[in-house]
Amino acid sequence: MRPIADAPVTRDGKVLVLAYDHGIEHGPVDFDPQPESADPEHVFDVATHPAVTSLAVGKGVAEAYYPSYEDDVSLLAKLNGTSNLWMGEPDSAVNCSVEYAAEELGAEAIGFTVYPGVNGEVEMFEEFREVQEKAREYDLPVVMWSYARGQAVKNDTGEETIAYAARLGLELGADIAKVKYPGSKEAMETVTRMAGPTKVLMSGGSKTSDREFLESVKSVMDAGGAGLAVGRNVWQREDPIALLDALEEVIYEEASVDEALDATTPKP
Numbered sequence: 001m002r003p004i005a006d007a008p009v010t011r012d013g014k015v016l017v018l019a020y021d022h023g024i025e026h027g028p029v030d031f032d033p034q035p036e037s038a039d040p041e042h043v044f045d046v047a048t049h050p051a052v053t054s055l056a057v058g059k060g061v062a063e064a065y066y067p068s069y070e071d072d073v074s075l076l077a078k079l080n081g082t083s084n085l086w087m088g089e090p091d092s093a094v095n096c097s098v099e100y101a102a103e104e105l106g107a108e109a110i111g112f113t114v115y116p117g118v119n120g121e122v123e124m125f126e127e128f129r130e131v132q133e134k135a136r137e138y139d140l141p142v143v144m145w146s147y148a149r150g151q152a153v154k155n156d157t158g159e160e161t162i163a164y165a166a167r168l169g170l171e172l173g174a175d176i177a178k179v180k181y182p183g184s185k186e187a188m189e190t191v192t193r194m195a196g197p198t199k200v201l202m203s204g205g206s207k208t209s210d211r212e213f214l215e216s217v218k219s220v221m222d223a224g225g226a227g228l229a230v231g232r233n234v235w236q237r238e239d240p241i242a243l244l245d246a247l248e249e250v251i252y253e254e255a256s257v258d259e260a261l262d263a264t265t266p267k268p
């Protein structure tokens with residue numbers, strides 16, 4: 001485990017990764033609710049908000065857009081990904097190396113998806129080992145997208161499953177484990193306890209109301225989570241900045257959801 005308190009992926013020990021790898025993972029359909037979100041420049045602009053500690057994108061988007069934003073945005077290079085057109089067993093092709101991310105893209109953190117429980121688990125764990133060890137050489141924090149899938153996983157947001165996914169982050173040497181929300185603060189307490197010193201982030205999920213989303217983030221923070229990695233709940237909104245303002249209150253200022261909404265909702 002490497003100390004990451006001084007790494008750009010954290011702010012006061014908390015983390016807010018803006019995730020934007022959906023063009024590969026889900027395809028253009030995710031941009032339909034807010035068409036300007038298809039333009040990476042729009043999302044890079046959103047990522048300059050001070051609440052955002054890192055922007056997670058794949059190699060191609062980083063190559064094309066990061067040179068214009070490297071002074072204002074911290075890059076988390078997502079090294080693997082699979083399209084939604086792939087109908088095989090869940091898996092994720094490695095499409096960028098740690099060396100390339102560090103030396104050519106200017107990444108300040110590494111992201112890697114692992115699907116514990118799938119038939120290709122052994123290969124994915126071995127790929128993660130290579131990435132984790134190389135990232136140590138470059139002194140880059142590693143965020144593990146840890147999504148339990150496969151035949152043995154009956155409920156991919158159940159407390160036991162999510163606790164196991166977070167624990168695997170610790171066991172495999174991730175600095176930060178990104179997991180799905182297990183549904184309650186109590187369940188999240190178990191998850192963060194199982195992860196030990198590995199920071200735990202909630203995965204954003206599909207778009208919900210401001211209040212519902214902030215309530216889940218609040219319960220993650222109250223349960224000892226470090227923050228979240230969120231995509232659609234931010235850039236599918238007409239006003240992503242307003243939600244980031246509210247998230248800043250909840251994550252960094254320990255505000256209640258009502259306080260955050262009150263502080264960030266324009267008064268008539």
Ligand code: FBP
Nearest residue numbers: 019021022025204205206230231232
């Ligand atoms: P969202 O906040 O939009 O859910 O994004 C987080 C994320 O992990 C992305 O990095 C990734 O593309 C997506 O979720 C994968 O979601 P799923 O596994 O549910 O298809």
